[in-house]
Amino acid sequence: MHSPRLTYRPIDARDASRIAMLAGDWDIARMTARIPHPYSLVDADQWIASIGSDEFVRAVEHNGELIGAVGYIERDSTQAEIGYWIGKPWWGHGFATEAAQALVRYCFEDVRFKRLTCGHFIDNAASARVIRKLGFRRVGSGSNWCEARKSEVPTIKYARRRPLLGRLRWSDRR
Numbered sequence: 001m002h003s004p005r006l007t008y009r010p011i012d013a014r015d016a017s018r019i020a021m022l023a024g025d026w027d028i029a030r031m032t033a034r035i036p037h038p039y040s041l042v043d044a045d046q047w048i049a050s051i052g053s054d055e056f057v058r059a060v061e062h063n064g065e066l067i068g069a070v071g072y073i074e075r076d077s078t079q080a081e082i083g084y085w086i087g088k089p090w091w092g093h094g095f096a097t098e099a100a101q102a103l104v105r106y107c108f109e110d111v112r113f114k115r116l117t118c119g120h121f122i123d124n125a126a127s128a129r130v131i132r133k134l135g136f137r138r139v140g141s142g143s144n145w146c147e148a149r150k151s152e153v154p155t156i157k158y159a160r161r162r163p164l165l166g167r168l169r170w171s172d173r174r
């Protein structure tokens with residue numbers, strides 16, 4: 001994976017304290033399904049150790065420091081669900097869009113998934129905007145468990161199919 005301003009690398013145990021600090025922020029945890037709140041070092045350690053063979057997770061780095069994470073969970077050999085978060089100090093600079101675009105390109109062009117899905121909680125307008133910029137279309141709604149809120153939260157679901165021809169283009173997806 002590559003993109004102009006960001007670099008991507010596997011996550012390992014040394015990232016646990018920084019991930020616990022950044023993703024432990026309530027405004028991040030409450031928008032994700034699995035991050036608890038509070039989010040301890042032990043929790044982050046356990047999450048890193050539990051990343052399975054059906055998952056792909058990359059640290060997102062800017063100027064050599066970890067600012068977030070992107071990844072996917074494989075649903076079957078043809079499709080996967082993507083997810084991402086960016087640390088609060090770096091919000092509003094287009095980093096989630098850039099990182100998620102790089103992930104989508106990797107999923108379609110390198111892994112060759114035919115279909116990607118994603119979703120956001122109903123109160124997550126920023127993620128809704130990112131997903132639309134990625135060219136996903138709304139395919140339904142439902143509810144998903146939110147570990148931080150300890151409740152089910154209404155969720156909007158999206159999907160995008162791999163383009164049939166040529167490289168992915170983004171400029172026309174605003």
Ligand SMILES: CC(C)(COP(=O)(O)OP(=O)(O)OC[C@H]1O[C@@H](n2cnc3c(N)ncnc32)[C@H](O)[C@@H]1OP(=O)(O)O)[C@@H](O)C(=O)NCCC(=O)NCCS
Binds near residue numbers: 027090093094126
């Ligand atoms: C959602 C998140 C990844 C966005 O990160 P980011 O780097 O700030 O995103 P970007 O800068 O690439 O794009 C954000 C877009 O949302 C818009 N936006 C931000 N807050 C908004 C709000 N309250 N209402 C509407 N749009 C909003 C921005 O204006 C921007 O759109 P634009 O480029 O058209 O101006 C980040 O807020 C985050 O990590 N949140 C917590 C975890 C999370 O929600 N993960 C996704 C789970 S589905």
